[in-house]
Amino acid sequence: MRNAFADELTRLGDEDSRVVMLSGDIGNRLFDKFKSRHPTRFFNCGVAEANMMGVAAGMGMNGLRPVAYTITPFVTTRCLEQIRTDVCYHEAPVTIVAVGAGLSYAGLGPTHHACEDIAFLRAIPNMVVVCPGDAHEVRGALRAALRQDRPVYIRLGKKGEPLVHPGPLQDFEIGKAITISDGEDVCLLSTGTMLPEAVDAARRLQEQGISAQVVSFHTVKPLDDVRLRDAFSRFRLVATIEEHSLIGGFGAAVAEWLADTATRPAKLLRFGTPDAFFKKSGEQEYARAELGLTGHQLADKIVHALQRDATP
Amino acid sequence: MNVVVRSPAARADAAALKATAAELRGRVIDMSHAAQAAHLASSLSCADILTAAYWHVLNIDPNKPRDPLRDRFILSKGHAAAALYATLAMKGYFPIAELDTFCRDGGRLAEHPPANLLPGVEAATGSLGHGLPLGCGMALSGRIKRETFRVYALLSDGENNEGSVWEAAMFAAAQKLDNVCVIVDYNKWQATARSNETLMLAPLRDKWAAFGWDAHEIDGHDVGALADAMQRVPNGSGKPVALIAHTVKGKGVSFMEDDNNWHYRAPTADEVTRARRELGLA
Numbered sequence: 001m002r003n004a005f006a007d008e009l010t011r012l013g014d015e016d017s018r019v020v021m022l023s024g025d026i027g028n029r030l031f032d033k034f035k036s037r038h039p040t041r042f043f044n045c046g047v048a049e050a051n052m053m054g055v056a057a058g059m060g061m062n063g064l065r066p067v068a069y070t071i072t073p074f075v076t077t078r079c080l081e082q083i084r085t086d087v088c089y090h091e092a093p094v095t096i097v098a099v100g101a102g103l104s105y106a107g108l109g110p111t112h113h114a115c116e117d118i119a120f121l122r123a124i125p126n127m128v129v130v131c132p133g134d135a136h137e138v139r140g141a142l143r144a145a146l147r148q149d150r151p152v153y154i155r156l157g158k159k160g161e162p163l164v165h166p167g168p169l170q171d172f173e174i175g176k177a178i179t180i181s182d183g184e185d186v187c188l189l190s191t192g193t194m195l196p197e198a199v200d201a202a203r204r205l206q207e208q209g210i211s212a213q214v215v216s217f218h219t220v221k222p223l224d225d226v227r228l229r230d231a232f233s234r235f236r237l238v239a240t241i242e243e244h245s246l247i248g249g250f251g252a253a254v255a256e257w258l259a260d261t262a263t264r265p266a267k268l269l270r271f272g273t274p275d276a277f278f279k280k281s282g283e284q285e286y287a288r289a290e291l292g293l294t295g296h297q298l299a300d301k302i303v304h305a306l307q308r309d310a311t312p
Numbered sequence: 313m314n315v316v317v318r319s320p321a322a323r324a325d326a327a328a329l330k331a332t333a334a335e336l337r338g339r340v341i342d343m344s345h346a347a348q349a350a351h352l353a354s355s356l357s358c359a360d361i362l363t364a365a366y367w368h369v370l371n372i373d374p375n376k377p378r379d380p381l382r383d384r385f386i387l388s389k390g391h392a393a394a395a396l397y398a399t400l401a402m403k404g405y406f407p408i409a410e411l412d413t414f415c416r417d418g419g420r421l422a423e424h425p426p427a428n429l430l431p432g433v434e435a436a437t438g439s440l441g442h443g444l445p446l447g448c449g450m451a452l453s454g455r456i457k458r459e460t461f462r463v464y465a466l467l468s469d470g471e472n473n474e475g476s477v478w479e480a481a482m483f484a485a486a487q488k489l490d491n492v493c494v495i496v497d498y499n500k501w502q503a504t505a506r507s508n509e510t511l512m513l514a515p516l517r518d519k520w521a522a523f524g525w526d527a528h529e530i531d532g533h534d535v536g537a538l539a540d541a542m543q544r545v546p547n548g549s550g551k552p553v554a555l556i557a558h559t560v561k562g563k564g565v566s567f568m569e570d571d572n573n574w575h576y577r578a579p580t581a582d583e584v585t586r587a588r589r590e591l592g593l594a
Contacts (some may be wrong), residue, residue, distance in 0.1 A: 050476040051479035057445075064456065079441060
């Protein structure tokens with residue numbers, strides 16, 4: 001995802017002279033092309049995220065379209081007040097791009113895990129929260145974000161994630177979920193980095209005779225109301241899937257939506273990380289397996305839930 | 313003390329500027345009394361700095377508050393909002409009568425300056441340590457877009473406690489933002505204690521100099537000297553400019569000066585009368 005981000009950003013920098021890149025001293029060589037093409041519009045802001053976010057807001061308030069980038073905890077919770085007060089209160093058109101969503105950097109330990117950022121950022125007025133599911137969505141999200149003229153948060157994984165979409169998404173729209181595959185029995189609403197696991201879960205469910213629709217619900221705020229109404233009216237079971245805490249994340253947002261909306265027949269099942277720091281060493285696949293977030297674990301739990309529901 | 317020398321022009325203006333500063337103080341005292349609002353002493357402390365900036369230095373047009381080429385003045389010590397509001401009203405950004413709505417229900421003049429609501433307010437402040445990073449972003453916008461405006465940020469001394477101030481200080485020096493000027497209202501008090509007994513600021517000029525700034529100490533109540541020093545931005549040093557302005561909290565009213573109770577206290581009607589008399593106001 002991060003290579004797609006750097007490449008798309010370079011293209012956008014070519015097209016729009018207002019686009020400015022701010023990095024929190026990461027991405028060695030990643031932005032070489034952007035830097036060589038736009039040397040006056042790249043700033044390594046150092047390991048000083050509060051200042052970086054304030055600088056980005058100041059630029060956004062003065063006609064530029066800054067993109068502020070570093071590892072997720074440092075570009076979100078580390079400088080949360082600057083995001084809230086400088087960026088969002090001023091409605092500054094700043095695009096915040098975080099790398100290392102959820103457990104992408106599991107091996108680096110909990111200082112680098114990011115399972116709370118959606119909760120914090122979606123609570124802030126004027127903020128838009130987008131969690132792309134693959135590199136094609138990253139390109140679409142970045143392009144759409146820079147057209148928004150308002151604050152946008154984009155939550156990336158790392159690099160080398162499988163592609164889910166067959167090709168570039170010409171009609172990517174913030175706030176409009178994308179159907180990956182259709183189904184009849186259950187609906188899997190996945191946000192961000194978990195999309196390949198959701199696709200895998202659907203395949204495994206299919207093997208057991210359960211037809212699952214998979215939706216890339218890339219925008220957590222604003223929620224796609226039309227899509228949620230459809231999901232909760234058409235399916236027996238709707239599952240939210242995210243690499244984020246069950247507190248305050250995508251599943252929580254959908255649960256809030258459900259509580260505020262006329263009762264729907266479908267049951268809601270939420271998958272996410274628990275209310276705990278994941279302290280063991282190991283990479284993302286290991287961490288996901290330990291937390292029950294791999295495709296086959298999701299499928300098993302969905303089957304179990306369907307069986308439980310069927311029992312009189 | 314590394315005091316900036318005054319130009320003849322500033323000397324000629326000094327008497328008029330002094331009268332303006334007295335009027336500004338009077339309005340702030342009236343507002344504090346009417347609203348029973350805090351931070352009066354903090355507002356009086358920086359009245360001469362605001363006077364120098366708005367009546368002598370800034371390239372601004374109150375009729376064109378969003379002019380891209382205007383100089384930017386950020387009241388980073390947002391708790392002195394009353395002083396900023398009075399300044400902006402006196403300059404014609406909005407009617408003087410609106411000052412009567414300070415802190416009133418439904419008004420535009422909250423206890424800290426709002427975002428995207430009031431003409432002339434460059435940034436919403438009130439949480440300390442935000443104004444300078446914002447100002448650096450504004451200054452870089454000017455550089456990128458080849459607009460030659462200047463950015464002034466007025467910080468309180470207590471605000472220098474915030475780490476983000478020093479992040480921005482290092483950033484501005486690295487980026488050679490010589491069109492940025494920080495003025496520190498160094499009144500030696502923060503909300504509840506002596507500044508240097510809270511977090512050690514001294515030697516404050518040396519700190520800013522060590523962070524790569526062209527740093528000077530200045531009498532923060534000498535409007536002419538302030539005007540001269542602020543006018544010389546950029547000053548050819550290639551560095552951002554820091555003016556460590558020595559001030560007295562509550563300046564201008566004998567019974568408020570250097571008495572930190574006035575950080576939160578609002579004056580009674582009788583105290584307003586006495587204060588106005590001391591300021592030479594009717």
